[in-house]
Amino acid sequence: MTTLTVLPSGKTYEVAAGTTLLKALMDAGEPISSKCGGEGKCDTCHVSVPVGRKSLSKIQRLENAQLDGIIGIGSNSRLACQAVLGEEAVTVELLS
Numbered sequence: 586m587t588t589l590t591v592l593p594s595g596k597t598y599e600v601a602a603g604t605t606l607l608k609a610l611m612d613a614g615e616p617i618s619s620k621c622g623g624e625g626k627c628d629t630c631h632v633s634v635p636v637g638r639k640s641l642s643k644i645q646r647l648e649n650a651q652l653d654g655i656i657g658i659g660s661n662s663r664l665a666c667q668a669v670l671g672e673e674a675v676t677v678e679l680l681s
């Protein structure tokens with residue numbers, strides 16, 4: 586299990602390692618979009634991860650290509666559907 590903190594609400598959740606950020610956020614009832622259903626094709630699940638990036642799964646080619654097309658991408662950017670939680674605490678900021 587790991588701790589997921591969600592901004593701007595500041596709420597924290599205990600989440601099983603191996604869960605995608607998208608699933609964790611949806612299960613928690615946080616407002617996150619997923620127009621493509623989590624296939625890494627729509628960019629609507631774009632989030633910022635200011636803390637714990639190294640605990641997440643590495644960015645793969647599909648995600649990297651999608652992130653490249655997003656205006657306003659930052660070094661903390663991830664697609665929530667492609668980022669899998671590890672054992673260390675993560676803070677995620679919802680962007681839309």
Ligand code: FES
Nearest residue numbers: 623625627628666
């Ligand atoms: S839900 Fe579409 S890219 Fe993540």
